[in-house]
Amino acid sequence: MTQDYRAAGFTRRATLGLGLAALAAPSIGTAQAQWPTGPVRFIGIFPPGGGTDILSRLWCMKMSEITGQQFVVENRSGSGGNIGTEVIANAPADGTAIGLASVAPLAISPTLYGRLPFNAARDFSFISGLWQLPNLLVINNDVPARSVPELIALLRANPGRYAFASSGSGTTVHLSGEMFRSMAGLDILHVPYRGGAPAHVDLQGGRVHMIFDNIPQGLALAREGKVRALAVTGRERSAQAPDVPAMAEFLPDFEITSWGGVMGPAGMAPVLVERINILTKQSLESPDLKRRFEENGASTWYTTPEEFARFRAANEASFAPLIRASGARVE
Template structure:
C-alpha cells in the first residue's frame, strides 16, 4: 500500500527533520564536560569541586571530568579556563584567590578578570582555619602571638600558594599582631599539610575542610577560624576577631567558563547548579567539609566578584603582601 504525501506535508516534514538536530545541539551538556580545578587534588577546594561535579553528573547523565591544573595560587588553571574554547565543553573553578585577590596582589596576571570569563554561579563559602603543628607550645591564639613575638623570624606559616586567602590570612595575622614570621608557599593545601604535620612548617590558615579533619584525627592542633563569627561546623573554636578585632577573611568558590559562553549554556548550567546545590545529600557533604552552599545568578556572581576585589584591595596593600 502506497501513501502519497502532499507538497505542504512534505515540506513540513523536511523542516521538522532539519530542526531536530538543531534542537539537540541546544541541549547542554551533550558528552563529557571538562572541569578545570585550579588547585592540586586532595585539598579542600578540590574535594568540594568533586562533590559538585558528581552531583552534576547524576543530574545530567554525562561525565564531569575534573582536570587539576595547579600552580601560581590558581593562576595557571584560571588562565587555562580563559584560553579554552567557549563551546561549553570546558568550565572550571572560579576562586577568590586569582579573581578577587590576584588583581591587587600581582602587578601582572595572564588574564583579565573583567573580560576573559563568563561567571555563572557561586558554589560554596567557608572560613579559613588556623592550625598549628602539635609540637608548637601554644594552645590559644594569645599564647601563639606571645610565642612568635618572643622568637622573631623563627616561626613559619604555610600557604597553598602566594595570593590565596590562606596566604593572606597569615600575612594579615602577622601584620595585625606585629609578628615576624616566614611565609612558605606550596602548590596547594595538600602538600602544605604534609609538611605541617611533619613539623617542617609551624602553622597554616587553610580552608576549614582539610584542616578540621586533621585536627579531629589528632594530627594537628586547631586554634581559631577566620570568619567574623565562630563556624557552625566547629563552634568550639573562636573567631580570630575575638583576639584581633576586624580580622575577617572568608574563602569562596564558584563555576565559570571562558568569555563568550553561550547564554543558553549559562542558563542551563545555572539551572543545574541550583538543583545540585539544593540536593540534601550535597548540602550534607558540603557541611561535612565545613562549607555552606552558595547559589547565585550569573549577574549576582559577576557583581560579587567585583565587590570582593574592592574589599580585599586595602587589606592586601596594608599587609604588604604585594608581589611582582
C-alpha cells in the same frame, strides 16, 4: 537577594517548572539546544586529589545525575590556578567547557602578579558560587597560648620571636596570617612553603609556630592532638568545628574564606548562563551534596551570576591592600 529575570524573557519559577525536558517557548528551546547534549568538560585548575578537586568532582557527579549529561573533570593545574583559568578563558563559549572559578586566580592573582594571561573582570562568564571554605588557625602544642587573646598577648610581648607558616605567598593561608598581623598589630614573621605538607612538618617540629590552614587538614591534625586549633577565619563558627570560635569574635570584621564557583569563557549566551545557574541551584539544594561538602569542610554557596561577579570584584578589592602590605609580588 532577589533578581528580576524579565529581561531574559522568563521567570525563575516558570523555568524551574519546565524541568529538563525540551522547552516549549521557542527562545528557550533554542537556548536549550545551544548547550550540547554530549559530555561537558569541567576544567579543574588545581591538581587531582586536593580539597578543591574533591569538591569539584562531587558537584560534577551531582550535575551528571541531574542533567543526564556526563561532566568530565579535566585538571589543568599550575601557577596557582592561573594555567587552568587561562584554559577556561580560551574555551568555546557554547557550554561544552566550563570550569572552576577560584579565589586564587580571580581575587588574589590580579594584584599578586605583574602580568596575567587573562583579565579576571572581563574574560569570563560568571555562573554561580559553589562552596565556601574557611581557614583554621592552628598552633604548635608548645606555644603557651590556649586562646586567641592569649596568643595575641604572647605575640605582643615577644615581637619578632614567633613565625607563621603558609603554603605559599599570596594564598588565602598567607593572607589570613597577614590580616591577623595587621588587625592585631603584631610583629610576626611569615615563612612561605611550597605547599601545606612541608609547612605542617615544620609546624609540628616547632620550627614555625602557627598556620592558618584550610580547615580539613588543620582540623584533622588538631583532633589527633598534633596541633592546637584556636579559631576559624569565616564570619561565623564552622559546622565542622562548632567548639572552635571564629576569629571575628576577637577581631571584629576578620573574615577570609577560600571559595569556588563555576564559570565559562566570556561571550556565553545569557540564557545559557541562566540555565546552568538554575541547574547549579538545584544541585546545591541536594541534601546529599550538602552533606558531602560538609564532610570536606565546605558549605554550599549559591549565587546568581550577577552576585557572583560582584562578589569576585569586592573580594579582589579587599585582598589587594593585604597583598601590597605583605610585599608579595610575582613579575
